Amino acid sequence: MTTKNLLVELxxxxxxxxxxxxxxxxxxxxxxxxxxxxxxxxxxSALTSFASPRRLAAHVTAVLAQAADKAVxxxxxxxxxxxxxxxxxxxxxxxxxxxxxxxxxxVAGLKRAPDGKAEALFYDSNVKGATLVEGLxxxxxxxxxxxxxxxxxxxxxxxxxxxxxxxxxxxGLVALHGSDVVAIEALGLKAGNSTHGHRFxxxxxxxxxxxxxxxxATLKKDxxxxxxxxxxxxxxARQLAAAAAKVGGGVKxxxxxxxxxxxxALVERPNVLVCEFEKEFLDVxxxxxxxxxxxxxxxxxxxxxxxxxSNKFLVVSNISPxxxxxVIQGNERVVRPRLADxxxxxxxDRKKTLASRVAGLDKVVYHNKLGSQGERVKRVRAIAxxxxxxxxxxxxDVQRAAELAKTDLVTDMVGEFPELQGTxxxxxxxxxxxxxxxxxxxxxxxxxxxxGDELPRNTVGVIVALADKLETLVGxxxxxxxxxxxxxxxxxxxxxxxxxxxxxxxxxxxDLRELVQGAQPVFGDKIEDASTALVDFxxxxxxxxxxxxxxxxxxxxxxxxxxxxxxxxxxxxLSAVRAFAALPEAPxxxxxxxxxxxxxxxAQDVDAHVSEVLLKEPAEVALYAALRDVVPKANAxxxxxxxxASLQSLAALRAPVDxxxxxxxxxxxxxxxxxxxxxxxxSLHDAMNRVADLSKLAA
Numbered sequence: 034m035t036t037k038n039l040l041v042e043l044x045x046x047x048x049x050x051x052x053x054x055x056x057x058x059x060x061x062x063x064x065x066x067x068x069x070x071x072x073x074x075x076x077x078s079a080l081t082s083f084a085s086p087r088r089l090a091a092h093v094t095a096v097l098a099q100a101a102d103k104a105v106x107x108x109x110x111x112x113x114x115x116x117x118x119x120x121x122x123x124x125x126x127x128x129x130x131x132x133x134x135x136x137x138x139x140v141a142g143l144k145r146a147p148d149g150k151a152e153a154l155f156y157d158s159n160v161k162g163a164t165l166v167e168g169l170x171x172x173x174x175x176x177x178x179x180x181x182x183x184x185x186x187x188x189x190x191x192x193x194x195x196x197x198x199x200x201x202x203x204x205g206l207v208a209l210h211g212s213d214v215v216a217i218e219a220l221g222l223k224a225g226n227s228t229h230g231h232r233f234x235x236x237x238x239x240x241x242x243x244x245x246x247x248x249x250a251t252l253k254k255d256x257x258x259x260x261x262x263x264x265x266x267x268x269x270a271r272q273l274a275a276a277a278a279k280v281g282g283g284v285k286x287x288x289x290x291x292x293x294x295x296x297x298a299l300v301e302r303p304n305v306l307v308c309e310f311e312k313e314f315l316d317v318x319x320x321x322x323x324x325x326x327x328x329x330x331x332x333x334x335x336x337x338x339x340x341x342x343s344n345k346f347l348v349v350s351n352i353s354p355x356x357x358x359x360v361i362q363g364n365e366r367v368v369r370p371r372l373a374d375x376x377x378x379x380x381x382d383r384k385k386t387l388a389s390r391v392a393g394l395d396k397v398v399y400h401n402k403l404g405s406q407g408e409r410v411k412r413v414r415a416i417a418x419x420x421x422x423x424x425x426x427x428x429x430d431v432q433r434a435a436e437l438a439k440t441d442l443v444t445d446m447v448g449e450f451p452e453l454q455g456t457x458x459x460x461x462x463x464x465x466x467x468x469x470x471x472x473x474x475x476x477x478x479x480x481x482x483x484x485g486d487e488l489p490r491n492t493v494g495v496i497v498a499l500a501d502k503l504e505t506l507v508g509x510x511x512x513x514x515x516x517x518x519x520x521x522x523x524x525x526x527x528x529x530x531x532x533x534x535x536x537x538x539x540x541x542x543x544d545l546r547e548l549v550q551g552a553q554p555v556f557g558d559k560i561e562d563a564s565t566a567l568v569d570f571x572x573x574x575x576x577x578x579x580x581x582x583x584x585x586x587x588x589x590x591x592x593x594x595x596x597x598x599x600x601x602x603x604x605x606x607l608s609a610v611r612a613f614a615a616l617p618e619a620p621x622x623x624x625x626x627x628x629x630x631x632x633x634x635x636a637q638d639v640d641a642h643v644s645e646v647l648l649k650e651p652a653e654v655a656l657y658a659a660l661r662d663v664v665p666k667a668n669a670x671x672x673x674x675x676x677x678a679s680l681q682s683l684a685a686l687r688a689p690v691d692x693x694x695x696x697x698x699x700x701x702x703x704x705x706x707x708x709x710x711x712x713x714x715x716s717l718h719d720a721m722n723r724v725a726d727l728s729k730l731a732a
């Protein structure tokens with residue numbers, strides 16, 4: 034059957050820029066899948082999506098005018114219901130066949146086949162393939178219904194009576210199969226072959242499309258629109274680099290893919306222009322200036338080779354006048370008050386010390402069950418002080434940083450730009466003469482803020498960050514605010530991973546359970562004891578992180594089954610387990626370990642004590658001798674932190690262990706023999722499972 038290429042476009046009012054890429058991908062993707070489900074596309078059909086501020090479109094190659102007929106086998110009903118005792122059709126069966134467009138003559142052709150425990154009747158027929166008009170109509174309506182939109186607008190149609198709902202009012206629909214218009218309707222619109230170009234710079238209006246394949250080229254030529262989101266994004270990136278090179282001095286546009294996506298969604302034909310602001314504004318911390326330019330104006334700040342902000346920035350305009358001076362001046366005029374606000378906030382904030390703002394935190398609500406930010410700061414300070422004492426750190430600096438870490442929340446700058454919390458605290462701490470360690474810790478105590486983020490740069494920062502995250506975790510678990518499914522409003526998973534990373538990567542000599550339990554008393558009677566649940570939660574996060582790093586589930590389970598409290602040891606234990614698993618003795622020892630675990634579980638409360646007098650069988654005597662020879666060496670290696678050598682030493686036990694299980698009845702009838710043999714196995718089990726639970730390695 035012959036095919037043609039298909040083009041569908043929905044022309045709308047300006048779409049939400051932050052959602053445009055997702056909307057464009059969904060529009061094209063769902064439409065393609067719906068056409069495929071109806072048999073209107075082939076194995077070689079290809080999809081191209083288009084999305085601009087005022088349009089969503091999809092181009093699909095090799096689309097049929099009508100899908101092929103399809104053989105369908107349809108279950109009707111159980112044989113006992115459809116046929117009477119004489120094998121004749123019942124009224125129920127005849128009625129069902131009539132509903133399918135068949136009559137009594139079809140009864141003889143019905144098939145009987147097992148259906149569970151009973152036998153059912155099946156009707157085979159050919160279903161006529163959908164026409165493109167029918168299939169595309171259905172596909173488009175499904176696509177519109179499935180678009181990922183949080184909110185839809187309700188608006189009236191041209192008749193003044195009817196209304197429809199869509200993310201933005203739609204004003205045009207194009208559907209072309211080759212050069213033929215496909216007669217479909219949606220959102221009160223009938224499909225045609227014309228669309229609209231750039232709001233100001235299109236050379237003709239409407240833009241008439243010759244066929245499906247000429248869509249992008251015609252829009253670019255006659256409509257001054259780059260319809261492809263990806264092509265526009267690439268063009269903007271190219272122009273940004275070219276404009277920065279033209280400025281010279283090694284400056285580069287700040288890299289921000291989210292901003293680039295948003296700007297791509299705001300323009301139909303990009304034109305990058307160079308603007309500048311007064312150098313006096315560079316006295317303000319550059320983070321403030323960068324944030325206001327990016328967040329409020331969608332500008333691209335230019336950074337010097339050193340990383341310092343320059344007083345020039347780039348604007349992505351949607352128009353390309355011959356003389357762009359008016360556009361440049363307009364953007365410079367617009368950004369000036371924003372920068373002036375930032376300078377005003379900075380100057381005003383520096384008139385008060387951070388210490389003078391501590392009392393203001395009592396008026397900031399943290400959580401209705403956990404009190405104010407002021408109360409929270411006292412808890413964080415107490416937790417941090419305890420950790421600092423354990424690590425022999427500078428307690429005074431830790432106390433100061435913890436006390437002041439949240440004070441920038443009540444500054445004007447952070448009130449305007451919450452994203453700058455911590456960052457501004459550091460600037461204000463330096464302004465107050467508090468020293469680099471305390472200032473850096475105030476900024477860094479939020480770190481790591483996301484996967485791959487850097488850790489705090491000094492010990493004071495690590496301690497305060499650890500205390501801050503522990504306070505959040507212990508408090509939220511203590512009042513029952515736990516993550517559920519995909520919902521984690523207090524970012525407890527992220528906080529847990531932050532605790533893990535600091536304990537592991539900084540190799541801190543701290544016991545996880547002691548940390549959690551030590552943080553509980555600072556809450557008084559505000560929380561319940563949830564330390565066990567929280568420790569398990571942290572190990573779950575650690576297990577997931579380790580699997581993502583490439584360790585097998587068996588390796589991770591073996592190590593974490595023991596819940597090693599010093600998380601800095603986990604990597605060494607994993608390496609030791611991996612090396613042990615590669616030994617030829619490993620499978621047999623792991624299997625034996627599993628068997629021993631099962632025996633001890635059934636026996637319960639076994640004491641790891643062995644009486645030599647009660648060792649009767651040669652195999653148990655040999656095993657006991659091997660334990661006395663091997664275990665002290667393995668234990669010494671374990672205590673020194675050489676986990677790999679410790680496990681490898683235990684490999685020498687394979688032969689005596691195998692011989693023991695071949696020649697000794699553990700559950701002997703004589704109680705003293707049975708308890709002694711169980712004690713021998715308990716000694717073996719304890720010795721073998723100090724690094725990891727080796728039974729987890731058993732197949």
